[in-house]
Amino acid sequence: MTTLEELKDREEAVIIAVNGGAMFLRRMSSLNLREGKTVRKITSQPLRGPVIVEIDGRRYAIGKGMARKIVVRRVQE
Amino acid sequence: MRILLVGNPNVGKSALFSRLTGLNVIVSNYSGTTVEYKKGKTLVNGAEAELIDVPGVYSLSATSKAEKVATEMLKEGDVIINVVDATNLERNLYLTLQLLEKNIPVIVALNFWDETKHKGISIDTKKLEEMLGVPVIPIVAVTAEGVKRLVESIPRARKHREKRTDRERWIRIGEIIENVQRISPKKHSLIQTLEDLTIKPLTGIPIAIGIVILVFVLIRFIGEGLINYLLNPLFDLYLPLMQRLSQLLGEGFLHDILIGQLINGRVDFLQSMGLLTTGLFVPIAMVLPYVLAFYLVLGILEDSGYLPRLGILIDAVTHKIGLHGLAIIPLLLGAGCNVPGVLGTRILESKTQRFIVVTILSIAVPCMAQTAMIYGLLGGYGLRGLGPVFLTLIIVAVLLSFALSKIIGGEAPETFIEVTPYRLPRMRFLLRKLWWRTRSFIGEAVPYMLLGVIIINVLYTSKIIDVLGRFASPVISGVFGLPKEAVVSLLIGFLRKDVAVGMLIPLKLTLKQLIIASVVLTMYFPCIATFVVIFKEMGLKDTVKAFLIMVFSTFIVGGILNLIL
Ligand SMILES: Nc1nc2c(ncn2[C@@H]2O[C@H](COP(=O)(O)OP(=O)(O)OP(=O)(O)O)[C@@H](O)[C@H]2O)c(=O)[nH]1
Numbered sequence: 001m002t003t004l005e006e007l008k009d010r011e012e013a014v015i016i017a018v019n020g021g022a023m024f025l026r027r028m029s030s031l032n033l034r035e036g037k038t039v040r041k042i043t044s045q046p047l048r049g050p051v052i053v054e055i056d057g058r059r060y061a062i063g064k065g066m067a068r069k070i071v072v073r074r075v076q077e
Numbered sequence: 078m079r080i081l082l083v084g085n086p087n088v089g090k091s092a093l094f095s096r097l098t099g100l101n102v103i104v105s106n107y108s109g110t111t112v113e114y115k116k117g118k119t120l121v122n123g124a125e126a127e128l129i130d131v132p133g134v135y136s137l138s139a140t141s142k143a144e145k146v147a148t149e150m151l152k153e154g155d156v157i158i159n160v161v162d163a164t165n166l167e168r169n170l171y172l173t174l175q176l177l178e179k180n181i182p183v184i185v186a187l188n189f190w191d192e193t194k195h196k197g198i199s200i201d202t203k204k205l206e207e208m209l210g211v212p213v214i215p216i217v218a219v220t221a222e223g224v225k226r227l228v229e230s231i232p233r234a235r236k237h238r239e240k241r242t243d244r245e246r247w248i249r250i251g252e253i254i255e256n257v258q259r260i261s262p263k264k265h266s267l268i269q270t271l272e273d274l275t276i277k278p279l280t281g282i283p284i285a286i287g288i289v290i291l292v293f294v295l296i297r298f299i300g301e302g303l304i305n306y307l308l309n310p311l312f313d314l315y316l317p318l319m320q321r322l323s324q325l326l327g328e329g330f331l332h333d334i335l336i337g338q339l340i341n342g343r344v345d346f347l348q349s350m351g352l353l354t355t356g357l358f359v360p361i362a363m364v365l366p367y368v369l370a371f372y373l374v375l376g377i378l379e380d381s382g383y384l385p386r387l388g389i390l391i392d393a394v395t396h397k398i399g400l401h402g403l404a405i406i407p408l409l410l411g412a413g414c415n416v417p418g419v420l421g422t423r424i425l426e427s428k429t430q431r432f433i434v435v436t437i438l439s440i441a442v443p444c445m446a447q448t449a450m451i452y453g454l455l456g457g458y459g460l461r462g463l464g465p466v467f468l469t470l471i472i473v474a475v476l477l478s479f480a481l482s483k484i485i486g487g488e489a490p491e492t493f494i495e496v497t498p499y500r501l502p503r504m505r506f507l508l509r510k511l512w513w514r515t516r517s518f519i520g521e522a523v524p525y526m527l528l529g530v531i532i533i534n535v536l537y538t539s540k541i542i543d544v545l546g547r548f549a550s551p552v553i554s555g556v557f558g559l560p561k562e563a564v565v566s567l568l569i570g571f572l573r574k575d576v577a578v579g580m581l582i583p584l585k586l587t588l589k590q591l592i593i594a595s596v597v598l599t600m601y602f603p604c605i606a607t608f609v610v611i612f613k614e615m616g617l618k619d620t621v622k623a624f625l626i627m628v629f630s631t632f633i634v635g636g637i638l639n640l641i642l
Contacts, residue, residue, distance in 0.1 A: 047394065056167055056168065058498075
């Protein structure tokens with residue numbers, strides 16, 4: 001188990017849990033960032049910049065702090 | 078009847094809105110273009126109905142200001158057109174289910190129908206209609222395909238009142254997707270390669286730098302091209318006409334207002350300061366070409382979907398000075414004209430972020446009109462003239478941002494940016510937006526310009542100018558090292574920055590004075606139009622605060638430049 005932040009570029013993973021307050025959870029959920037969804041990390045920006053992830057073919061840039069709160073399990077290729 | 082357009086950000090609500098109402102609204106390929114809700118009228122089966130474009134939201138869970146606003150607005154609606162992105166059905170359905178819980182009739186407009194085909198997505202709309210229990214109409218907002226059917230189907234909108242928890246919603250969506258959507262995998266396309274190249278830092282950062290440079294080069298190329306090959310020749314033909322008119326009018330008040338002062342016995346478009354001479358020449362031959370060029374290039378950047386990527390790439394850097402990466406978008410808009418820049422700050426969620434960006438905009442970001450004039454004034458000196466001006470402004474912007482975010486507190490909120498897919502800009506939209514923005518520039522510039530010219534003439538003929546000059550000289554000459562005549566330029570700068578810069582020309586300033594005057598003119602006050610918008614957007618308290626910061630930083634920066642240059 002790891003977090004979105006620590007995934008390597010191009011790695012796929014399944015979201016296991018989203019940690020954080022109720023508000024954060026609701027916000028992530030409405031973006032389809034929720035338990036059971038498969039995500040793919042595209043890249044992360046240098047200097048502690050945002051992490052780019054892909055869900056259902058859509059890409060989102062999310063801050064490092066947020067990415068750290070999303071726990072995932074790598075999908076073995 | 079009042080119809081609400083509700084949907085996720087960037088699903089084509091604005092495009093549909095302008096289809097239905099015939100009104101011009103800005104359609105751009107990034108989330109949050111609809112920053113202010115828009116109202117219009119449309120015909121529904123013969124009856125007039127009010128149409129409201131609600132800001133785009135992912136949910137009604139009130140996790141952001143836009144979501145609170147949208148939820149509030151729902152109470153006022155009689156029927157909801159839920160605009161859904163067919164290429165991203167699953168995520169979009171979350172909002173749909175929430176809307177179905179609201180006891181208002183809903184109809185779903187399945188937009189981007191054209192894109193489903195080449196993305197290998199097939200959706201069984203009949204089945205979707207059945208499962209949602211409301212009409213589902215596939216449309217293409219940009220070509221109007223299906224829009225007529227959508228309108229005709231509005232009376233069939235249905236309300237439900239099922240209540241679900243967050244979990245139950247997703248379970249239901251899972252069932253729906255299972256039953257209505259098939260996706261056939263597509264191989265890696267050219268667009269996807271481009272997506273990757275422009276977002277991965279190793280390639281994305283050089284590309285971003287390249288694009289920014291290209292933007293500058295293009296604006297200059299197009300602007301100068303228009304001036305040299307179109308506008309200057311035109312005004313060369315116009316000059317003898319004015320010369321003749323000047324002779325006909327003879328000396329007197331009318332001559333002073335229309336033609337202005339003769340310079341060495343001749344009309345001089347730059348220095349005469351008459352309504353028909355400088356009053357037309359500056360906005361049309363010096364400023365308009367660059368404004369046009371700027372908006373053309375900006376339009377391409379907006380519609381292709383590149384801007385959010387710029388925000389993402391720069392986000393780490395802007396966070397270090399307390400700004401969200403997306404702040405780059407209003408700042409860029411402000412480089413065209415500060416007014417849309419200020420309005421564009423609505424893309425930022427937090428109030429402190431908005432205040433910081435608005436302040437930076439009004440202090441350190443000259444609008445295109447002013448930039449064009451500064452370029453005209455200092456361009457001859459090359460980097461030696463332009464460098465210090467823009468370098469100073471950049472340093473001021475960075476320091477201001479840093480200081481303000483430290484003082485009024487609140488780190489920049491954590492980044493969340495949807496990377497909108499690339500799209501080929503549509504000529505029709507591009508040209509319409511360009512026309513619309515250019516027209517609003519002319520509509521705003523010309524009247525103020527004329528007013529400015531009249532005021533200048535009154536000030537000069539009544540000799541009020543001498544009094545003002547003496548009064549202001551401790552600051553203007555003492556602090557900034559400028560001749561006291563520069564006071565007119567600062568006065569006119571409240572109205573229009575481009576004329577104000579133009580008024581420096583007859584003063585025969587030294588390079589140092591030109592640099593200081595350009596910086597001071599940019600910083601001390603935005604134009605009156607911008608100031609009014611700031612007041613409307615931010616309220617009295619923040620406007621006063623911003624104003625004090627303007628005055629204070631102008632003194633400091635102008636004074637320092639006077640000492641070190
Ligand atoms: N191909 C295609 N493009 C579309 C369609 N509808 C909208 N677009 C494009 O999608 C982008 C977003 O459209 P907007 O109308 O600005 O979206 P919006 O929902 O108002 O966005 P916000 O104001 O940010 O919430 C623009 O570049 C449009 O040209 C469509 O049906 N097909």
